[in-house]
Amino acid sequence: MDDKKEVKVDSVSISDTNTDDTETQQNSTDKINTDTDEQIEKLTAQVSELTDKYLRTAAELENTRRRAALDIESAARNRAISITKKFLPVMDAIESAKKHNPDDAGIKSMALAMESAFAQIGITKIESIGQPLNPMFHNAVQVVPIPADANPKPEPNTIATEMQTGYMFGDTVLRTAMVSVYK
Secondary structure, eight states, rough: OOOOOOOOOOOOOOOOOOHHHHHHHHHHHHHHHHHHEEEEEEEEHHHHHHHHHHHHHHHHHHHEEEEEHHHHHHHHHHHHHHHHHHHHHHHHHHEEEEEEEETHHHHHHHHHHHHHHHHHEEEEOOHHHHTOTTTTTTTEEEEEOOOOOSSOOOTTTTTEEHHHHHHHHTTTTEEEEEEEOOO
């Protein structure tokens, strides 16, 4: 048993022994790259989804703010119109008193004060006499014949007299004018 056998090796190459290791490393690197690419795609999709949610939420918040501002403005306008309508009978009484006693300084003063207050809040009278009848602004309650001596003769449906003044608040009619029109 003492026989010693010798094995002769011509050459040993590193590439021969490392080929399997290199392939394993390459496969491992490919797998890591594939996993990384998948993770990047998932994260990109997630970022895109969160960005979309953020933008939608921001838009919804802005819309809510706008609606709230419009609601507040509308409520204030409605409140002003409601209060203003309560002052119209007072103005009617002042105008009636002015017709009965046109020289009274107190009545003139009250009329000027009310007209000034109305103008400051944006309330204007609806012009009626001599205008064509417009159902949006006028309520015809009487039809009168055209006077024979009228020169020039007014057109039919032209307002002859105003029995009650109409008022507007901006572009909203508070009360139509009560008028009589020519036949």
